[in-house]
Amino acid sequence: LDQGESERAYDLVEPLHPADIADLFELLDPSDRPLLASAITDLMSADVIAEMNDHVRELLVEDLPAEDIAEIAEQLDTDDAVAMLEDLDEEDQQAVLAEMEPEDRAAIESALSFPEESAGRLMSRDFVAVPEHMTVGDLTDYLRKSRELPTEFWEVFIVDARHHPVGTCLLSWILRAPRSVALVDVMKRDQTLIPVGMDQEEVALRFQKYALISAAVVDESGRLVGQITVDDVVHIIQEEAGEDALLLSGAGDGDINEPLPQTIRTRMWWLFINLGTAILASSVVALFEGTITRLVTLAVLMPIVTGMGGNAATQTMTVTVRALATNQLTSSNTWRMIVREWWIATANGWGLGALMAIACQLIYHDWWLSFVLLLAMILNSLNAGLSGVLIPMGLNRLKIDPAVTSTVFVTTMTDTLGFFFFLGLADLFRLSA
Template identity: 55%
Template sequence: MMSDAATTPAVEDNRLRGDFLRAVEAALEADDAARVRELATPLHPADLADLFEQLATDWREPLAAALGDMLDADTLSEMNEWVRDEVIATLEPAQVAEAVSEMDTDDAVALIEEMEPEDAQAVLDEMAPDDRVAIETALSYPEESAGRLMQRELIAVPEHLGIGQVIDWLRDHPETGMDFWEIFVVDPAHKPVGTMRLSWVLTTPRDIPVADVMQREQTLIPVTMDQEEVALRFQKYALISAAVVDEDGRLVGVITVDDIVHIISQEAGEDILKMTGAGDGDINEPVLDSYKARVKWLIANLGTALISSTVIAQFEGTIEKMVILAALTPIVASIGGNAGTQTMAVAVRALATDQLTEANTWRTIRREIRVALLNGLTIAALLGLGVAVLLGNMQLGAVIAAAALFNIMVAGLAGVLVPVTLNHFRADPAVASSVFVTMTTDTMGFLAFLTLASLAGLTG
């Protein structure tokens, strides 16, 4: 009788089933490579990549050895980069070179650029000259640029051809073996002059010239453009694919929307993790790398916390007279911190998507101040009334209400000004904004509440 793992689907709700993972582990422990391959055969490459990621680190090398040639280009392309580095380290350069040769240029470049220089060179040395030159050319462009992101495989035709000639050429050259949505039209200098969607080609009579069908207006991507800017262009103009041109305007590659979806997800995730100082935030990242990425921001936060503590120390006498102030002070700082984080998240996202520019900065600041005022009045009323009723002290309620309103207003202002200022000085606002915004709201919250309490002459 076949086991449950063999007779039930391995994937449920887009996740590998627990019993399937245990079956694979049991086969690996028994050194049964045939059983491992039997279990893995039905898996989609993305699910096979998940299998490597879900298993413990100790099982990854035996799994790669058991799979052999099943560990192909599609699986490596889908694999988490940290896990892929571990797996590639167990393979021979010739085996990696064979897989890389089967990838689109953009996927091959993404794999090679993550490898150690000596390992990458060993793989390149095993590749066919044409494939090696294509990857080395892409690697010559800046990191996270269109040149690294693009794939060189594309279809380009001259505009003097007829639609029938284009179709015949495509049928006579099946070796291209690529997926494409648009055909690029180029002039004799190989500069793009237009595009044709496949639907146009298939529905146009054969005798119609390409020049009469193509769309001349197109969005061209400079080869050195940052990938985040490329993603913004795809979003803004609803592109499916776009031509990449070199400094002379010649067509050198194409970027497709599937690559952009990955970039958008990657950039959004990076910004969120940067705001928290969590580094790459990948659960497969080595412990020491995670430690190095996170500890520097914790040290920075320690420094800013000392500033807030210094403010509190200046009001030691006031706190001694009314000890309840020590319990209420963190509330004012915490509310301001949360308000600042909300505004900062909106501002950082707006900067990343080009919604917040020099032209509308002050309009955005005025908007956030109005939002902060409404939030501040609401929270101040609730907090002040609650303190007055629970502690039976109307004066203390008024003081904490005024301090909360002031700190939320400060938070709204800092949440915009800090990211905008950092962006102006070419610093990444997603990285450092949270440290400065938190310091501002904590310090001003403590200062406002304790100053007002001191001026009001509150005593126990």
């Protein structure tokens, strides 16, 4: 379609929502993206850029001159502008900032001074705050007259003389109250304040828990410095919740638009570490080479013991990681969770162990071999259940993200001990053909 027919492309793209245009760029082959961009220059609004996937945006933005980026950044809310600029390298960032209006530059520089993924990066500096003495009528008049307001806002913050928030008014309350009523009589005093340094994951959990639409952000001294709205948080909730699956699998951020060399590096590094685990498990098998030589059936059955352990451990580990991420698992129910997983592991170990032992007996007619298989499966199931719950919890207590690191440790436990239980017991009972 983009082979010369740029006018037709323009007509097709024109009626679309900015978010849809952004999606279109992601679906296109990377080499076609600049073509489309130049065909629809005047549709390439700041909103389209803001909606794009990080990697796609980075590639497109890198090709633009600093003035153009500055112009786009000025049209965006502070938080979206920051998201665009934080991907650039230091030098380009300075060049863009130099091209911007002093006021916008100051806002972005102050946002960039907060740590990545903190409330300070996420918040917008455009919000409506009014003093305590106003009535509903005063506020309505102020809103009608003032030109500098954000186009969309959901609540008005009421602040005292030191700019500390004292309450908040939803717009629906203001609309329904008579003009003469004082704001302090309509406002809610109890509001969720977000400290500027709070991690974005924590911000998202708070929005979700208290069903917030927007919330005031305060600095260390308690002054109102910004607001966060739910539409910025929705992306984070989605990313953070989906991230666990990707991190547990070692696929990094798993973005299909990430440049290939970077993806290969991330994934190979993970596989390399896991090879270490596999080598450890192998050396346990090597210890029992003699035992396997006496009864080669052991080599046939051993993947069943470790496979079942690995799957059971993955279940427990995933549940634990998700429960930790959503703050459902705290010190007060840790013990209940461990006991719970112990019972699940016991049930699975006995149930599936017995099943496999019977099957083994029917095929190989070897009571001792079947007994060893049963015992190894019960032991490895308990090992899997406890590793799956204790390793993520322990890592979490050590302030290490359990989603990133649990899999390696848990697999090591189930594989290494799985082979050890099965082959060790076989050796102990001197099994042979």
